[in-house]
Amino acid sequence: MALPLPTSLSPSKVSTFKDCALAFRFSAIDKLPEPPSMPAVKGTTVHKALELLFADDASDRTPARAAECLDLALELVRADEEYIGLQLSEADADAFAADAVVMLERYFQLEDPRRVHPVGTEMMLETHLGSLLVRGIIDRLEEDEHGDLVVTDYKTGRAPSPAQEQSRLGGVHFYAFLCEKVLGRRPARVQLMYLGKQPQIITTTPSEQSIRGMEKKVGAIWSAVERACEHEDFRPKKSPLCNWCSFQAYCPAFGGDPDVARALGAAALQPAEVPVDLTVDLAPVAGVAD
Numbered sequence: 379m380a381l382p383l384p385t386s387l388s389p390s391k392v393s394t395f396k397d398c399a400l401a402f403r404f405s406a407i408d409k410l411p412e413p414p415s416m417p418a419v420k421g422t423t424v425h426k427a428l429e430l431l432f433a434d435d436a437s438d439r440t441p442a443r444a445a446e447c448l449d450l451a452l453e454l455v456r457a458d459e460e461y462i463g464l465q466l467s468e469a470d471a472d473a474f475a476a477d478a479v480v481m482l483e484r485y486f487q488l489e490d491p492r493r494v495h496p497v498g499t500e501m502m503l504e505t506h507l508g509s510l511l512v513r514g515i516i517d518r519l520e521e522d523e524h525g526d527l528v529v530t531d532y533k534t535g536r537a538p539s540p541a542q543e544q545s546r547l548g549g550v551h552f553y554a555f556l557c558e559k560v561l562g563r564r565p566a567r568v569q570l571m572y573l574g575k576q577p578q579i580i581t582t583t584p585s586e587q588s589i590r591g592m593e594k595k596v597g598a599i600w601s602a603v604e605r606a607c608e609h610e611d612f613r614p615k616k617s618p619l620c621n622w623c624s625f626q627a628y629c630p631a632f633g634g635d636p637d638v639a640r641a642l643g644a645a646a647l648q649p650a651e652v653p654v655d656l657t658v659d660l661a662p663v664a665g666v667a668d
């Protein structure tokens with residue numbers, strides 16, 4: 379019996395499929411719940427603070443105002459179930475907030491937000507490639523001094539080594555592709571803004587070739603997903619990323635049984651209707667920040 383196809387593809391799903399087809403299946407098809415991740419929740423907090431900052435007039439976007447935005451973001455996040463699920467001690471909660479403060483300080487090392495002309499923040503763009511729905515959320519879209527579009531993606535994890543830069547830019551090329559399809563304008567620049575240790579901005583210029591290349595790549599990945607669903611053939615691909623994978627307990631590469639994951643995902647969606655043994659422990663998780 380074929381597995382159900384996912385309803386859409388996003389940059390993170392494309393990246394997950396490329397990294398490990400089985401992890402993609404667990405997440406996008408089995409919809410296995412994942413434990414909350416401290417780096418991911420911290421990233422959400424900093425993204426929210428910057429979103430609030432860019433809602434203000436340009437002249438008000440000062441470090442002092444950013445600190446107020448962060449306080450508000452923390453207040454919002456503390457009420458969220460992902461944050462609550464982290465079950466932080468008082469000391470850990472203080473460290474969490476302190477890390478977010480440092481990331482915002484690093485942000486101001488990289489640019490002056492008073493000089494940025496935002497078109498939108500946290501913008502959901504979606505389009506169809508044939509029957510496939512392709513979607514992505516752009517952290518910030520702005521116009522530069524020439525009126526050209528610039529896509530910015532905030533990253534709260536560590537900046538990549540020079541050898542990893544091109545692969546990390548795959549996601550932003552995806553956003554450039556979405557901009558051109560949805561807004562009819564190709565961005566002049568797409569950039570990754572790293573707010574972790576050694577903050578830096580990595581920039582690339584989309585071209586006709588890179589946009590068409592991304593369109594082809596998304597189509598090819600979708601075909602591979604369709605084939606994998608049809609044949610129920612999602613294979614594990616061991617790599618250093620396994621150390622942060624939430625699904626190790628179900629992964630055959632680590633002695634697990636993927637069918638247990640499938641039943642667990644079904645149980646999470648329909649808890650009253652699907653009888654299943656839920657005794658498998660979730661692997662400890664140290665998620666990777668986006």
Ligand code: SF4
Pocket residue numbers: 398399400401614615616617619620623624625626629630631632
């Ligand atoms: S543990 Fe590694 S091989 Fe297994 S599903 Fe996760 S990423 Fe893939």
